[in-house]
Amino acid sequence: MNRTWIELDREALAHNIRRYQSLLPAGCRIMGVVKADAYGHGARAVAAQLWELGIRHFATATLDEAVQLREAGIQGEILILGYSAPAYFHLLAEHGLTQTATCPDHAAQLETYCRENGVRLKVHIAVDTGMHRIGFLPEDLDAIRRVYENGVLQVTGIYSHLCVADTDEEEHVDFSRRQAETFKSVVESLQARGVELGTVHLLSSYAAVNYPEYAYDYARLGILMFGVKSSAADYLREDLQPMPVMTLKARITSVREIGPGETVSYGRIFRAERPTKVASVSIGYADGIPRCLSGGKLRAIVRGQYAQGIGRICMDQLMLDVTGIEDVRVGDEAVFIGRQGDCVIYAEELAENAGTITNELFSRLGARVEGRCFRQEA
Ligand SMILES: *Cc1c(COP(=O)(O)O)cnc(C)c1O
Numbered sequence: 001m002n003r004t005w006i007e008l009d010r011e012a013l014a015h016n017i018r019r020y021q022s023l024l025p026a027g028c029r030i031m032g033v034v035k036a037d038a039y040g041h042g043a044r045a046v047a048a049q050l051w052e053l054g055i056r057h058f059a060t061a062t063l064d065e066a067v068q069l070r071e072a073g074i075q076g077e078i079l080i081l082g083y084s085a086p087a088y089f090h091l092l093a094e095h096g097l098t099q100t101a102t103c104p105d106h107a108a109q110l111e112t113y114c115r116e117n118g119v120r121l122k123v124h125i126a127v128d129t130g131m132h133r134i135g136f137l138p139e140d141l142d143a144i145r146r147v148y149e150n151g152v153l154q155v156t157g158i159y160s161h162l163c164v165a166d167t168d169e170e171e172h173v174d175f176s177r178r179q180a181e182t183f184k185s186v187v188e189s190l191q192a193r194g195v196e197l198g199t200v201h202l203l204s205s206y207a208a209v210n211y212p213e214y215a216y217d218y219a220r221l222g223i224l225m226f227g228v229k230s231s232a233a234d235y236l237r238e239d240l241q242p243m244p245v246m247t248l249k250a251r252i253t254s255v256r257e258i259g260p261g262e263t264v265s266y267g268r269i270f271r272a273e274r275p276t277k278v279a280s281v282s283i284g285y286a287d288g289i290p291r292c293l294s295g296g297k298l299r300a301i302v303r304g305q306y307a308q309g310i311g312r313i314c315m316d317q318l319m320l321d322v323t324g325i326e327d328v329r330v331g332d333e334a335v336f337i338g339r340q341g342d343c344v345i346y347a348e349e350l351a352e353n354a355g356t357i358t359n360e361l362f363s364r365l366g367a368r369v370e371g372r373c374f375r376q377e378a
Pocket residue numbers: 033035081161203204205206220221222223224
């Protein structure tokens with residue numbers, strides 16, 4: 001690869017999927033959430049690999065992401081979790097996609113389109129059990145039932161989303177259980193009125209670990225499927241042992257020695273106190289390395305040893321202190337996430353130092369980062 005790239009580990013993904021499958025009840029299938037380019041990992045490669053692993057259900061955030069998956073040859077169910085606008089509804093039919101009805105008004109837009117065009121779009125109904133982002137309200141049972149029974153839309157499922165399922169704080173556990181029970185009562189009331197619900201789903205990554213008793217038909221897995229926690233401090237049961245799928249690398253592009261008192265990069269915030277060997281690397285904030293990690297809050301692995309970031313991170317480059325690391329050469333690989341030799345850098349570390357979660361860090365990896373494919377078998 002030329003300058004900055006992502007390598008994916010097939011075994012790690014397979015391991016994570018296997019571990020999850022063993023935690024979930026037999027009837028619950030995994031829906032691979034591959035929104036935001038599969039959390040920066042590369043939706044095409046990840047979805048194709050999930051297919052190899054037997055997964056037949058996928059979710060994206062947007063219509064565009066879903067169309068791109070179809071164009072890459074991904075079959076099976078693709079559920080769009082977010083709103084799509086009426087002007088693009090023809091793509092839903094064309095590509096056999098499933099659209100979330102995000103609220104009664106959105107359902108009405110979908111119905112109007114179907115009536116006017118004589119098609120039946122596939123829809124899952126979102127239920128707002130307390131996150132207050134999208135969904136029909138639980139007390140709108142009749143509205144939900146009308147969407148199921150009007151014969152215009154093909155409603156193939158219903159789901160909700162938990163918003164504090166990732167902690168074990170008592171207050172949050174109570175709230176999650178209340179959300180899950182609200183959803184359960186919606187499901188049971190509709191069933192009691194004879195509604196054929198299609199697939200029912202509630203759990204995302206952390207929810208599936210912490211509340212498997214509410215598994216229903218799918219677990220919608222994102223971040224933990226990639227073997228990474230949102231935050232280092234998150235509690236996870238020991239036996240899950242997620243394995244990171246992503247390695248992020250860039251090349252060393254220049255090596256120079258500077259003397260005491262000399263400075264490195266914009267703003268001159270790094271000043272050498274001793275003779276220092278500086279390596280420049282072809283990765284910067286445009287590639288997704290947060291600029292707030294400037295000033296030594298970043299490290300990389302070079303020739304099997306840790307090297308500290310120094311100075312300001314630039315748009316396309318950053319500098320490392322490689323003093324004391326032998327034989328550093330132009331063209332060498334520097335690892336920013338992943339392993340080399342005995343050293344390892346976790347995405348959780350980068351995210352924490354940048355004051356964010358790995359989900360955001362990953363989803364901001366830039367479009368010009370290359371690779372995003374699984375390593376070829378040796
Ligand atoms: C993003 C998302 C998921 C996946 O969440 P993770 O925590 O990454 O597993 C599941 N469901 C919905 C509705 C989402 O928006």
